[in-house]
Amino acid sequence: DMVDDEELLELVEMEVRDLLSEYDFPGDDVPVIAGSALKALEGDAEYEQKILDLMQAVDDYIPTPERDSDKPFMMPVEDVFSITGRGTVATGRVERGQIKVGEEVEIIGMHETSKTTVTGVEMFRKLLDYAEAGDNIGALLRGVAREDVQRGQVLAAPGSITPHTKFKAEVYVLSKDEGGRHTPFFTNYRPQFYFRTTDVTGVV
Incomplete structure (x- = not known):
């Protein structure tokens, strides 16, 4: 609702697609819908249609996830x-x-x-x-x-899983450019590990 310059909108879309491609997403194929939620809420028919277009794109492009209903609860x-x-x-x-x-x-x-x-x-x-x-x-x-x-x-489900306190894992640490750490790990550094809904403090 703050931008009505078609050329600027096209430029932003190109930048978004380039960024997606840079991170190995199919930037050229992803549907991009430009609109304004505020204008839609204000009753502007053009922008109401944009919301419908967005929902249609979600339905068409994003596959329905398969549920693991046949496994133990x-x-x-x-x-x-x-x-x-x-x-x-x-x-x-x-x-x-x-x-x-x-x-x-x-x-x-x-x-x-x-x-x-x-x-x-x-x-x-x-x-x-x-x-x-x-x-x-x-x-x-x-x-x-x-x-x-x-x-x-x-x-x-009873008997389907057992708790563990030790396991082996491979860790990928995000670089500064990827939004991760910009300083190295040192001995006795205490990172926080997140597993599903819990978090545990570790020691390097």
């Missing part, structure tokens, strides 16, 4: 809260599998593994009979105290 816990009179709710995005009301799950990580039953599944304030991979849900857990489950743990 697992959901990293993002947040935990208590509902008076109902119990403890763990929220997160189901990473794989399905969970149905009445099924057992294990709470894994941080502490000793424990088992509980999911007595309710809710998504966007709607009660569901089940949830599957890709759904953001709240799972009501039977007989679990608020302090017994925390962000960073996972809910998983």
Whole structure:
């Protein structure tokens, strides 16, 4: 809404495409829609159409992700809260599998593994009979105290996964030009590592 110069808009689009190509994205093939959300909200028909064009481009260009619904259930816990009179709710995005009301799950990580039953599944304030991979849900857990489950743990189908405290990994450190560090690592530097919904401090 601040730019109405067609040549300038074309120049910006070219720069965006060049930047995408520089980082190995298909810059020449990616759809670019120039518009104004503000103008659309103000009721300008031309810019309302731009929003529709953008949504159509998203539908046409971005493939629908395949859900891992046939694998054992697992959901990293993002947040935990208590509902008076109902119990403890763990929220997160189901990473794989399905969970149905009445099924057992294990709470894994941080502490000793424990088992509980999911007595309710809710998504966007709607009660569901089940949830599957890709759904953001709240799972009501039977007989679990608020302090017994925390962000960073996972809910998983019984016996499907085991916790680990050691593993081997390969690390790629972003350069300064890539938006990463501009100073080297030294002995005893304590970086923060992020795994799904948890973070752990390490020592170099």
